[in-house]
Amino acid sequence: MVNLMKIRNKIIEKIYELLKNHTAFWILLLVVTLTSLFYDNFLISRNISNLLRQNSMLGISAIGLTFVVFTGGIDLSIPSVVALAGVVFAEFSGFGFYTALFAALFAAAICGMLNGILICRTKIAPFIVTLATYYAIKGIVYTYTRNFSIKVIDSPEVTFISRTFIHGIPISFIILVICGIVCALVLHYSSFGRHLLAVGGNEEAAHYMGINVNLVKTAAYTLSSTFTGLGGIILACRLIAAQPMAGEGWDMQALSAIVIGGTLLKGGKGSFIGTILGILTLGIVMNAISLQTSLSSWWQWIVRGGFLLIVVVVQGIVEIYNEKQKNS
Amino acid sequence: MEKTQDTQSNIIFELILKKYGTVIVLLLFIFLNILFTKNFFTISSILNILQQASVTALLSVGMTLVASTGNYDLAIGSYVALVGVICALMLRAGIPTFFAVLSCFVVVILFELVAGYIVAYLKIQSIIVTIALQTLVKGVATVITGGNVIQITDKSLLFFGQGRIFGIPFQIILTVVIIALFIFIMSRSVFSRKLSATGDNENAAILVGIKTQRIKMMAFMLCGLLSTFAGLIVTAKIEGADPANIGADFPLSAIAATAIGGTPLTGGKPRIVGTVIGVMIIQLIDTSINMNNIQYSYSLIIKAVIIILSLLFQNSKKD
Numbered sequence: 001m002v003n004l005m006k007i008r009n010k011i012i013e014k015i016y017e018l019l020k021n022h023t024a025f026w027i028l029l030l031v032v033t034l035t036s037l038f039y040d041n042f043l044i045s046r047n048i049s050n051l052l053r054q055n056s057m058l059g060i061s062a063i064g065l066t067f068v069v070f071t072g073g074i075d076l077s078i079p080s081v082v083a084l085a086g087v088v089f090a091e092f093s094g095f096g097f098y099t100a101l102f103a104a105l106f107a108a109a110i111c112g113m114l115n116g117i118l119i120c121r122t123k124i125a126p127f128i129v130t131l132a133t134y135y136a137i138k139g140i141v142y143t144y145t146r147n148f149s150i151k152v153i154d155s156p157e158v159t160f161i162s163r164t165f166i167h168g169i170p171i172s173f174i175i176l177v178i179c180g181i182v183c184a185l186v187l188h189y190s191s192f193g194r195h196l197l198a199v200g201g202n203e204e205a206a207h208y209m210g211i212n213v214n215l216v217k218t219a220a221y222t223l224s225s226t227f228t229g230l231g232g233i234i235l236a237c238r239l240i241a242a243q244p245m246a247g248e249g250w251d252m253q254a255l256s257a258i259v260i261g262g263t264l265l266k267g268g269k270g271s272f273i274g275t276i277l278g279i280l281t282l283g284i285v286m287n288a289i290s291l292q293t294s295l296s297s298w299w300q301w302i303v304r305g306g307f308l309l310i311v312v313v314v315q316g317i318v319e320i321y322n323e324k325q326k327n328s
Numbered sequence: 329m330e331k332t333q334d335t336q337s338n339i340i341f342e343l344i345l346k347k348y349g350t351v352i353v354l355l356l357f358i359f360l361n362i363l364f365t366k367n368f369f370t371i372s373s374i375l376n377i378l379q380q381a382s383v384t385a386l387l388s389v390g391m392t393l394v395a396s397t398g399n400y401d402l403a404i405g406s407y408v409a410l411v412g413v414i415c416a417l418m419l420r421a422g423i424p425t426f427f428a429v430l431s432c433f434v435v436v437i438l439f440e441l442v443a444g445y446i447v448a449y450l451k452i453q454s455i456i457v458t459i460a461l462q463t464l465v466k467g468v469a470t471v472i473t474g475g476n477v478i479q480i481t482d483k484s485l486l487f488f489g490q491g492r493i494f495g496i497p498f499q500i501i502l503t504v505v506i507i508a509l510f511i512f513i514m515s516r517s518v519f520s521r522k523l524s525a526t527g528d529n530e531n532a533a534i535l536v537g538i539k540t541q542r543i544k545m546m547a548f549m550l551c552g553l554l555s556t557f558a559g560l561i562v563t564a565k566i567e568g569a570d571p572a573n574i575g576a577d578f579p580l581s582a583i584a585a586t587a588i589g590g591t592p593l594t595g596g597k598p599r600i601v602g603t604v605i606g607v608m609i610i611q612l613i614d615t616s617i618n619m620n621n622i623q624y625s626y627s628l629i630i631k632a633v634i635i636i637l638s639l640l641f642q643n644s645k646k647d
Binding site for chain 2: 074076118122124125127128129131132133134135136138139140141142143147252255256259265266296298299300301302303304305306308309312313315316317319320
C-alpha cells in the first residue's frame with residue numbers, strides 16, 4: 001500500500017516536473033490538439049503555412065522585445081519602429097535591396113539606442129521613456145509620409161524574404177527560427193547573455209559584480225529595436241508598401257507572447273524559444289477564430305484577452321504551488 | 329565663504345526645481361499660450377480646456393492610486409467603453425437611469441476586484457493582467473454592440489456630460505469635487521499612508537502589519553470607481569456607446585500624467601495634486617496645438633519632448 005502511494009506520488013511529481021519546465025510547449029500542444037479536433041481545415045498545409053507567415057514578423061519583433069524584458073524593462077516604441085523601418089526601407093529600396101535593408105536596420109537601431117541611453121542616463125521609468133519615443137517616432141513618420149503609404153520597389157530579394165515558401169514553410173518563419181536559435185545560444189553561451197540575466201535579476205548586485213549595467217541595458221534596447229525593424233522590413237516587403245499605421249498593437253501582442261512563453265516580466269528569467277512558442281500559440285488561437293466563421297471579428301478581442309488571462313492565472317497558481325512545495 | 333553661499337543657493341535652487349518643476353512647466357505653458365494663442369485667455373476657452381481635461385483627470389487620479397502601489401492599470405480605457413454599453417443596454421430595456429448608473433459602478437468595480445485579486449494574491453505583474461482585461465472587456469463591449477454606435481437619449485444621464493450649473497459644465501464641477509475629496513482623503517487618512525508604505529517597500533509594510541494585498545485591491549477598486557465616473561461623462565458627451573473607437577489612448581495619457589506629476593511608477597507616495605498638474609500640461613499641449621492649427625504629427629513629437637523634459641526637471645540631481 002505504501003509502495004503504491006510512493007509510486008503514485010513519484011508519477012505525479014514527474015508529470016508535474018515536466019509540466020513545470022515546459023509550460024509554453026504544453027500550452028501550444030493543447031491549443032494545437034483542440035484546434036485540429038474542432039476544425040477540419042486547420043491542419044491543411046495551406047492554412048499552416050499562411051499561419052506561420054502571418055505571425056513571423058510579430059515573432060521577430062517579440063524576440064527583440066524579449067531582450068528588454070530580460071532586463072526588467074519594457075519597450076512601447078515597437079509600433080512606431082515597425083512603421084519607421086518600413087518607411088526607410090521603402091524610400092531606399094530604389095538603391096538596391098541590401099542598401100535599403102542596412103539603412104532601415106540602422107534607423108531602427110538608432111531608435112533603440114536612443115531609448116537605452118535615455119533610460120540609463122535619466123533614470124526615468126522605461127514605460128514612460130519608450131512611450132515618449134513612441135509618440136516622437138510616430139510623429140516623425142506621419143510628418144514624413146503625410147499619412148500615405150510608400151511603395152516598395154520590388155526585387156527578387158523582396159519576394160524571397162516575404163513571399164517564398166520552402167516545402168510550405170515560409171522564409172520569414174525560417175528567419176524567425178534562426179533569430180530565436182541564435183539569440184538562445186547567445187543567452188546561454190556568452191557573457192552578454194549572463195550579464196543580461198544578472199541585470200534583470202538584481203541590478204544593484206550586477207553593478208557590484210562589475211557588470212556595466214548601462215551598456216547591457218542599452219544593448220538590450222538596441223537589439224529590441226533592430227529586431228523590430230527587421231520585422232517591419234519583412235512586413236513592408238510582404239505588402240510591397242510601407243504604411244505609417246503598420247505595427248499598431250504589436251507591443252502588447254509581443255508582450256503577451258513573451259509571458260505565455262514563460263519569461264518573467266520582472267526580469268532575470270526566461271527563454272527565446274518560449275517566446276516563439278508563445279507567438280505560435282497566440283497565432284493558432286487567432287486562426288481558430290477566423291476558421292469559426294459564425295463569430296464576428298470582434299470575438300477575437302474576447303478570445304485573446306480571455307486566453308491570456310487564463311494562461312497568466314494558471315501560471316500564477318502553479319508558481320504559488322511551487323513555492324509552497326519548496327517551503328514545506 | 330562666498331563659495332558655501334553659492335552652493336547653498338544652488339541646493340535651494342535644485343530643491344525648488346525638483347519640487348515645483350512641473351508647476352514651472354505648467355506656468356510656462358500657460359504663459360506661452362497667453363502670448364501666442366489667440367482667444368486663449370477667455371472664459372469660454374478655459375472652461376473648454378477644463379471640460380476636456382476632466383475625463384483624463386479622473387482616470388489619472390485612479391491611475392495614481394494604482395501606480396503608488398507599484399502597478400499599472402491599462403484596462404481603464406476599456407472600462408470607459410464598457411460603461412457606455414451597460415448604460416445603453418439598461419436604458420433600452422427600460423430600467424431607471426439610477427439603476428443603470430449603479431450597475432455600471434458594480435460591474436466595473438467587480439472587474440477591478442478581479443484584477444486586484446489576481447495582481448495581489450496570485451502575484452502576477454499588473455501590466456500583463458490589465459492588458460488581458462483590456463482586450464477582454466473591449467471585446468465584450470464591442471461584441472454586445474456589434475461594433476456599432478448605440479445612441480442614448482436619456483436626459484438625466486446626458487446631464488453628466490452636457491448639463492450646466494450656473495453656466496459651469498457639470499462635469500467640471502463633478503471632477504473638481506471628486507478630486508478635492510480624494511486629495512482631502514489622501515492627505516489625512518491612514519489608507520494613504522498604507523498605500524505609500526505598500527508601494528515603497530512591500531516587505532517592510534508587511535512586517536509593520538499592513539495587509540498589503542488588501543491595500544492593492546482597494547487601489548484597483550478605487551481606480552475602477554473613478555473610471556466609471558469618467559465613463560459616464562464620456563458616454564454623456566458623445567450621447568451614446570461607441571466601444572469600437574473609444575478608450576485606446578486613455579491609459580497611456582493617464583500614466584504619462586501620473587509620471588509627470590511625480591508619483592514614482594515603481595511605487596511610493598501618491599501625488600494627486602501633481603497628477604492634476606500633469607493632466608493640465610498634457611491637455612494644454614493638445615489644446616494649444618489645436619488652437620494654433622499645428623498638424624497632428626507635430627503634436628506627437630511635441631508631446632514626447634514635453635513628457636521627457638518635465639520628468640528631467642524632477643529627476644535632475646536626484647542622486
